[in-house]
Amino acid sequence: MKVELDKTYDPAKGEAGIYKKWEESGYFNPDSLDLPSDAKSYTIILPPPNITAKLHLGHSAMLAIEDLIIRYKRLRGFRTLWLPGTDHAAIATQNVVEKKILKEQGKTRHDLGREPFLKEVWSFLEKTQGEILAQTRRMGASLDWSRLAFTLDKQRQDAVKLMFKEMYDEGVVYRGERMVNWCPRCHSTLADDEVEHKEEKAKLYWIKYGPFVLATSRPETKLGDTAVAVHPDDKRYQKFIGQELDIEGVLGVFQVKVVADKAVEMDFGSGVIKVTPSHSFIDSEIATRHNLPGKKIINEEGEMMENCGKYAGMKTAVARDAIVKDMQDMGLIDHIDEDYIHNSARCYRCDSIIEPLPSEQWFIGVDKKVGRLGGKSLKERAIEVAWRDEITFTPDRYKKRYIDWMENLHDWCISRQIWFGHQIPVWYKDKEIYCGLEAPEGDGWRQDADTLDTWFSSGMWSFSTLGWPDNYVNGKKIGDLAKFHPTQVLETGYEIITLWVSRMIMMSLFALDEVPFSQVYLHGMVLDKNGKKMSKSKGNGIDPLEMIEKFGADAVRLSLLMGFTPGNDAKFSEEKIETKRNFVNKLWNISRFILATIEVEKKENNTITEEMPGAKTLADQWILSSLQSTIEVVSKNLDEFNFSVAADALDDFTWNKLADWYLEIAKIEKNKEEILMFVLRKLLIIWHPFTPFVTERVWESFNSNLLMVEKWPELRENSDKASLINQEFQFIQEIVIAIRNARSNNKIEPTKKLQAVIYAHDSEKLLIDNQEIIKNIKTGIDSLEIKNAGEKVDEAIYIVSGKFEIYLLGGIDSEQEKSRLVKEHANLEKLINLQIAKLANEEFVGRAPANIVQAEKDKLENYQKEFVKIKQAIIEL
């Protein structure tokens, strides 16, 4: 039978059906793959998207890359597992839902209360999670849905509790009163890397402070001052160091001590700073070094506390104005800088100004030496595995960034005063404290109200998804954990190295004493066409679903895979997707043409063979050897994560070699069914990881088995013959292009036939063997004479190169022809002079390798030959 494909590829027509077919086959699940028992595993755990909103293009890029890797490895015979999941994203989700209920119901979470609020959160996330999973399927992601996980489902809750308890028992998790980043809006602590620093203009107040004048941007914190500090080497203030001073303040006179500390910069301001140990990180450190008391004056609401007299209850910003006014009345303000630029710390989720506060919180001690880590700390082990290349980074510059960041890591504050998340598994009763998986027996126990930082649970993602702790018995991995951990590669965005990658490494080392993955591949950000981050508020985003509907999932995938290099951001536009849609259609039409020329019977494993079909002509040999080297290049670059390079090579083979040349030749030489079929099969297989839908759809038109689990073509060295074949075919191509060029140049009607005489120097046989190609492949030659050499032909268009001479009869436009020859002549003259100069340079001839010098000599010789002939032709014209 003949297979007939539609004239243009319509992605909408088949994508959903194909995805369903894949899913129903069960092959997304590695347990269903038909593999030898010793087949190696290849695992990627999907970075779980936050359930705060539906997916954006960045997620699509991630899915395209990971699905590419997984499909490639599956075709290569690996036991591939790509495990899906979503992230509860504690604080982010809570913020979104808080905004939602405020808008819809006019209520805060406190109006609702903990349980009703959490109910709202769960119904919200059910909806977004559904959207996210649907979008993921639309991209064609071959994820094992049977292992779908959520960072806050029952299994993960159990894992988190146990992890917390084990860390608590080892003393890695501890509770302590420390300075924390406090977001008054979220009413919670934040980790250091959840704080963003934004440059902005503020006022800098120069205030009279006892014998000093000093600068501060936060005069209201004066109420919490317990010292002033100067640099130990500052000559101006030597005599004050160690003194107790009486300072006049808005609430009366108070005492401060003068201390000397190197943290103070002499050149900034007046070189004197007021020290507010309870509301500044730097001041807190100074206070610790000098044993200074702290005085807390701002509460968790961001309000001045009762100990602030008449300012009590005011928000800090209000109190600041009030205090400044009072100080002015008292003559305590020296002057005010109105446009002082400084960095303000803000919450990465709600943009509120961060208030540093002392607070009792839970921490992970990254410097705590741990028995199970061989007496080393989490930090030490996490750095060590990178140095030893137990984990490698692509691009490798991120290894340094990772290590730098790790080395500066402070203890990680993990408790959050929000409701949505893993509640801390600790119970209190009077002075007693209990950490465990369940509430302790007996009355009067009260569970810690706080929840865990979202990165605590996502840090466990590599192994909590694979069945830890159930699959970890007496220090031995069993089940999925044994089969799939450590995973092979973590593919994620570089912006998340510190937040997530590092946490995963520490958590896995602690729980299993092994790395979570052996490679980290980092992709860049998808920017809009002006190079700006896409964001909802800017309205410059592109909705992936809309693009899929318009151009198809394959086109969207290709547009995110090509033109992206590892770790670098890339600009993106709808036009780019459009060009990829065009390519997908080209691939479809190549298939359409081949299938239309061939009788095929739809059957299982349709005539697939590792044996190359016999090549009858040069073109046959050429396309087969090109295919072979393309397979090599694509495989190598996929192995090295150079996805764009791999796709470029495939694109070049498909369009420039197969479609533009071989298919045209097939129309001329005929009887190529076997080779066309062979090439089409291989082509569909190697394109499949990039464009799974269109390839599967073509495949299913003549196969009853699935392309998805086909076998990747074998790699073999291209024979020495390949380079000769290539050279010979290129020779034919040069002649064809030269003839077309001459036609175009002389403005010859496309339908007008020409006569040609070719002097082939020593390649007469080669050209005669391929004369049908030369005559018919868009060259319009009706009679062709080929000889090794011969007489000049009059009244003909003359084309000369180092390798051949062509005379074209029947269409000459003398003017055009002359100007073309003159141009060519001038160009050659330039080249010849360049070569002569090069070869006259004794140092070049003396020092450069002999083969390079010889090549340059040959080049010159060829130029000179052409030059002479062209000169002659111009004269005669």
Add this chain to the structure above:
RNA sequence: GGGCGCAUAGCUCAGCUGGUUAGAGCACUUCGUUUACACCGAAGGGGUCCAGGGUUCGAAUCCUUGUGCGCCCACCA
């Protein structure tokens, strides 16, 4: 303040360990409905590879300085 990245055709980018007349796609010009594809085909125009200096027989490629843009980290009261 410390670190990293980028600078190549109008646009988006390739150019690995230095060696053809520096490439591709889009855009542009001319021509084309020869039945796979106009989401196409053929031919063509377009670049002192950011600037200065250095290494080398030879530099877009290596070193150095500078300029411009972008990012990360730290942070100034």
